[in-house]
Amino acid sequence: MAGNGVFAEIIDGEVYKYYCEGEWKKSASGKSVAIINPTTRKTQYKVQACTQEEVNKVMEIAKAAQKSWAKTPLWKRAELLHKAAAILKEHKAPIAECLVKEIAKPAKDAVTEVVRSGDLVSYTAEEGVRILGEGKFLVSDSFPGNERTKYCLTSKIPLGVILAIPPFNYPVNLAVSKIAPALIAGNSLVLKPPTQGAVAALHMVHCFHLAGFPKGLISCVTGKGSEIGDFLTMHPGVNCISFTGGDTGVAISKKAGMVPLQMELGGKDACIVLEDADLDLAAGNIVKGGFSYSGQRCTAVKVVLVMESVADILVEKVNAKVAKLTVGPPEDNCDITPVVSESSANFIEGLVMDAKEKDATFCQPYKREGNLIWPLLLDNVRPDMRIAWEEPFGPVLPVIRINSVEEGIHHCNASNFGLQGCVFTKDINKAILISDAMETGTVQINSAPARGPDHFPFQGIKDSGIGSQGITNSINMMTKVKTTVINLPTPSYTMG
Numbered sequence: 001m002a003g004n005g006v007f008a009e010i011i012d013g014e015v016y017k018y019y020c021e022g023e024w025k026k027s028a029s030g031k032s033v034a035i036i037n038p039t040t041r042k043t044q045y046k047v048q049a050c051t052q053e054e055v056n057k058v059m060e061i062a063k064a065a066q067k068s069w070a071k072t073p074l075w076k077r078a079e080l081l082h083k084a085a086a087i088l089k090e091h092k093a094p095i096a097e098c099l100v101k102e103i104a105k106p107a108k109d110a111v112t113e114v115v116r117s118g119d120l121v122s123y124t125a126e127e128g129v130r131i132l133g134e135g136k137f138l139v140s141d142s143f144p145g146n147e148r149t150k151y152c153l154t155s156k157i158p159l160g161v162i163l164a165i166p167p168f169n170y171p172v173n174l175a176v177s178k179i180a181p182a183l184i185a186g187n188s189l190v191l192k193p194p195t196q197g198a199v200a201a202l203h204m205v206h207c208f209h210l211a212g213f214p215k216g217l218i219s220c221v222t223g224k225g226s227e228i229g230d231f232l233t234m235h236p237g238v239n240c241i242s243f244t245g246g247d248t249g250v251a252i253s254k255k256a257g258m259v260p261l262q263m264e265l266g267g268k269d270a271c272i273v274l275e276d277a278d279l280d281l282a283a284g285n286i287v288k289g290g291f292s293y294s295g296q297r298c299t300a301v302k303v304v305l306v307m308e309s310v311a312d313i314l315v316e317k318v319n320a321k322v323a324k325l326t327v328g329p330p331e332d333n334c335d336i337t338p339v340v341s342e343s344s345a346n347f348i349e350g351l352v353m354d355a356k357e358k359d360a361t362f363c364q365p366y367k368r369e370g371n372l373i374w375p376l377l378l379d380n381v382r383p384d385m386r387i388a389w390e391e392p393f394g395p396v397l398p399v400i401r402i403n404s405v406e407e408g409i410h411h412c413n414a415s416n417f418g419l420q421g422c423v424f425t426k427d428i429n430k431a432i433l434i435s436d437a438m439e440t441g442t443v444q445i446n447s448a449p450a451r452g453p454d455h456f457p458f459q460g461i462k463d464s465g466i467g468s469q470g471i472t473n474s475i476n477m478m479t480k481v482k483t484t485v486i487n488l489p490t491p492s493y494t495m496g
Contacts, residue, residue, distance in 0.1 A: 002094045002101075002203065010206050015046045016198070018222050019205050020058050022215030027054060033195055033224055038104040038338040038371045039329050045102065045199045047222040052231045058190055058219040059237035062161045065216030066188035070158050072214075074129050077184050081125035084211035088176075089118035091207060095172060098200035103168055104330045104337040104371075105293060117173045117204070120454045121180045124471050127455070128184030131475060132156055147491035156479035158186035159260065160239030163232060167245045168340055169296050171197025172204045177454065178242040178262075179208070179218070181474035187240070191220040192232055194245075196340050198222050230255065240478055244298075253466065262467040262477050264460055266298050267419025268391050269449045270412040272434060273306040273314055274405065277424035281446060283317035285422070289448025290397040291325060291375050294336050299420050299449040302391055303381075304399045305408035311401045315379050318399075319363050322375050338371035339394050345371045348394035352376065354386045355398070389415060405434060413439045418461035420449035441465070 003011040010017055010024050015032045017024035027048040037044035069077075088095070096110035105113070140150035164178035171194055182189045193201035205220045221228065225248075233241060233252045242262040243249050249265040271289065273282050289301035306314050328334040339345050345368065352366055361379040368374070373395055381388050381398035388398060388411075402408045412421055422444040423434045435443040441459040444450065451458050459468035467477055 002097050002199065004094070006091070006210065007094060007203055007206055010202055015048060016202050016222070018048045018050055018054075019202070019209065019218070019220040020054070020216075021061050021219075022209065027051060027223075033198075033222065035102055035195060035198060036341065037101050038196075038340050039101075041342065041370055045098075047195075047198045047202070050221045050223040050228055052228060055221060055228055055231055055235065058221055059161065059235055061216040062188040062190055062219055063237055065214055066158065066160055066186070069183075069188060069214060069217050070186040072186070074132055074184075077186070078125035078129050080211050080213055081121050081180055081184060084208045084213070085118040085121035085125070087207040087210050088121065088204060089115055091203070092118075095200050095203045098203055099172070099197070100330045102199055103171070103196050103340055106330045106333045106335070106337055108333050109293060110330075113170060113173050114204075116454070117176045120173065120471070121176050123455060124180035124184055124475070127471050128181070128475055131472060132185065132479070141491070148493055149488045149491050151486040151488070153484045153486070155482050156185070156476070157482045159478055159480060160187060161237055162187045162189045162478055163192065163235075163238045163241045164189055165192045165233075165241070165243045165245065166194065166197075166201070167298075168194040168196040169293065169298075171201045174244050175201050175204060177469065177471075177474065181471060182242075182478050183213070183217070185475050185478045187478055188217045189219070190232070190238075191218070192228075193220065193222065195222075195225075242474070242478075249465075250463070260467075260477060262469060262474065264298060264419070264458070264465040264469060265463060266391050266393075266417065267440075267449075267460060267464050268302045268389065268415045268417040269299060269419055269440075270408070270415075270421045270438075271301045271304045271448070272405070272408040272412070272421070272423045273304065273310065274423070274425040274427070274430065275307045275309050276426045277310070278426065278446070279310060279314050279317055282424040283314060283321055285424070285446075285448040286318050286397070287321040287325070289422070289450075291322070291336065291395050294339055294373070295395045295397070296339060296393050297451075299451050300393075301397065301422070301448055303388065303411075304397065305402050305411055306399060308401045308403055311379075311399070315363065315377070315399060318377055322364065322377055325375050327372065327374055336372075336375050336395050339373060340371070342371055344393060345373060348373055348392050348396055351387045351390060351392050352378075352396055355381060358382065358385050360385060360387070360398070383411065391417070405430070409434060409437045413437075416463045419464035420444065420460075422447060422449055441468075
């Protein structure tokens with residue numbers, strides 16, 4: 001159970017503590033932040049409302065801890081990460097319970113997220129030992145005009161203090177995707193979890209605590225974004241920011257100053273379906289890609305662009321699968337569960353009403369109870385409708401009928417987003433040409449967009465992000481190159 005057993009020390013009465021200097025602490029503010037259960041719409045948990053003074057203390061401690069951690073052998077860093085991964089998997093049940101109650105993630109998917117996170121941590125430990133254990137050796141006479149009088153040795157060194165800010169929809173997995181690369185690379189880490197998902201994140205952090213990481217190396221501060229959000233992202237003690245979320249990331253990028261940024265800020269992932277596509281395969285992927293976790297995924301299918309000649313058949317097949325989706329509470333492992341908040345549900349409803357006013361075809365009646373919205377496919381959507389461009393982050397999927405491949409590519413590229421896209425066709429040549437033409441970080445051929453496996457590069461262009469994620473890319477991004485040059489008194493060449 002959450003907050004019990006080995007996790008008993010992370011809670012004080014009804015309020016979960018924050019983590020600093022290897023200890024679980026209560027904030028001096030005496031205040032807390034309520035976490036609303038999306039299903040019941042009542043307060044489920046409370047977390048500390050940390051102060052700016054406490055953030056300063058965390059940063060000071062993180063900086064000191066990082067100096068000694070950077071001197072810790074790579075194999076030892078990896079050993080601790082493997083230990084944390086095992087503990088995380090061992091305690092998957094209470095962490096999954098938090099995900100169910102905080103973000104209404106279906107129970108089976110909640111368990112999967114925790115196990116996947118443990119696997120990610122272990123893979124990162126192994127990958128870090130490999131890529132950080134290698135350097136480069138250069139000689140000077142390969143450049144014109146030089147004799148072999150200089151030997152250049154390069155290696156990767158840590159950046160310092162990494163600020164990690166994951167989103168509500170994967171508060172454990174997208175936290176460890178930042179934590180593990182930071183730690184294996186020799187950095188310290190400060191985690192600011194999302195409010196919805198904070199308690200799951202605190203349980204995850206305790207698994208790292210139980211693994212025996214040095215005090216101060218990992219910190220986790222909770223609180224109101226209005227009070228500590230900007231203070232954290234603009235703090236002079238931060239050497240790198242890894243953020244996953246929405247529009248807030250744009251503001252962060254403008255305020256952060258001269259620190260490396262790794263950002264994934266959402267998408268309007270298009271699915272282009274050609275006349276020769278396997279329509280059963282396309283329909284299955286559209287439903288899975290558009291409606292899993294109620295569409296609350298950055299890589300969800302957000303708009304279907306289908307050739308007019310096969311549109312009727314595809315829509316019929318998609319509707320048949322939508323009709324089989326189960327709707328209800330996450331505890332029952334339903335396919336469609338409540339969206340994360342009332343404000344999210346209201347935003348989705350606004351998109352639906354706009355489409356209704358502009359005569360989109362409703363393939364199902366629109367139905368909402370509280371934060372629970374029934375799955376809805378909107379056919380005959382036009383570019384003048386908000387749903388054609390805006391990211392609903394909910395179980396509503398628009399279908400736009402197109403008359404040419406070029407029309408589909410144009411719509412995809414006209415978006416201010418560029419995270420992922422997908423194309424369904426049996427012609428691999430067409431698929432490659434379309435992939436090259438789509439302005440997105442990734443294009444999936446004959447499959448829905450997806451983040452993963454976690455060692456694959458994951459990146460967006462335009463307003464979808466800065467930099468690239470994936471285990472190897474994250475490790476490299478959280479390091480910098482250090483060069484040492486040996487100068488010889490005379491040229492050195494192979495003897496003989």
